[in-house]
Amino acid sequence: MKNPQNFKTLCVHAGELKDEKFGGAISPLYMSSSYAFNNVEINQYPRYFNTPNQRGVSEKIAALEGADAGLIFGSGMAAISTTLLSHLNSGDHVIFQDDLYGGTRNFIQYEFPRYGIEFSFTSGIKTADFDREIKDNTKGIYIETPSNPSLKIIDIKSVSNLAKKAGIWTMIDNTFASPVNQNPISMGIDIVIHSATKYLGGHSDICAGAVLGTKSTIEKVFSSAKNLGGSLSEYTVWLLERSIKTLYIRVQAQNTNAKLIADFLENESWVERVYYPGLKSHPNHNIAKMQMKGFGGMLSFDIIPEIDSKKFLLGLDLIKPTMSLAGIESSALSPQLTSHALLTEKERISQGISSQMVRFSAGIESIEDLKSDLLQSLKNQI
Ligand SMILES: Cc1ncc(COP(=O)(O)O)c(C=O)c1O
Incomplete structure (x- = not known):
């Protein structure tokens, strides 16, 4: 079977690497941090997010979220910070829901003023609360649903429609739901982020993050990611693949x-x-x-x-x-x-x-x- 679509099958098989040499049942682990120079624009290198295992697991999580492409990071916060910074410039404004994971909120409040990025927290979780915050320089909306820790629920389709009308992007932290319970790209969201430390890892023994979206979005994230350097080490990537199978x-x-x-x-x-x-x-x-x-x-x-x-x-x-x-x-x-x-x-x-x-x-x-x-x-x- 060439391209399985069923979620359960994708969990086990999407993005797996073939063991051409020995025919082993699972993806081989390539620990190499140095690869042959191929005379291409971007060579394989762990901090370029493109080693065989990194690519395989990115492909797997992208398949689970119904995304074209993905990148995996050294933590959920590396994924969140890199994605936001890659999409914002000094003078831009972004809207966040009020009820957010504390680390994300700290990042925004501590780092954004230092880069001249403006932000607002909504006063509630209704679409009208987001609408009210849109300004001329607003570039995007960031949500987290269910939220940590109050399990608030945002109407994803409604917020993504609002953003589309306003011509701005949407990002969601989908950590609490996991791709098993919620697939925001199917509801019009542009970028999905996970702390893979949580359900994707699932055994409280790894720290990782993931970002999923269209090819061009992921290329944009990558342009900052290679500079910021928050890539995931090979062995952890391999453990993450093993975890996602179940x-x-x-x-x-x-x-x-x-x-x-x-x-x-x-x-x-x-x-x-x-x-x-x-x-x-x-x-x-x-x-x-x-x-x-x-x-x-x-x-x-x-x-x-x-x-x-x-x-x-x-x-x-x-x-x-x-x-x-x-x-x-x-x-x-x-x-x-x-x-x-x-x-x-x-x-x-x-x-x-x-x-x-x-x-x-x-x-x-x-x-x-x-x-x-x-x-x-x-x-x-x-
Ligand atoms: C909803 C949510 N998003 C992001 C993060 C950050 O993830 P990490 O600790 O992997 O950086 C957490 C961590 O608890 C979280 O609960």
């Missing part, structure tokens, strides 16, 4: 567990509020239903003020109180103390992040064991 089944299991945990928490008296797009009580459940194939493995919840959320997190046994997310092992953290710690109190409040908020990343363990762990930690706090 992406579909991992994420399906995580979707299922997240929904079961959200249903469970919604009926618990020690939980004030659950944030999960798969719940009917989520304010944008209907939009999520329209644009997502699954509701994802991430949820957040607010614990009642009588319980110390930090002690609750540290009291968990099986569920790891760790920084990152999307691994096959369930984990939980306080956004206030970790992912969004560098934001001011005012910024956190505007995003709805309180000290009682817990962000939960569903793994693939038994749902009964996960519930028992939540309840045993709760018992120790009361």
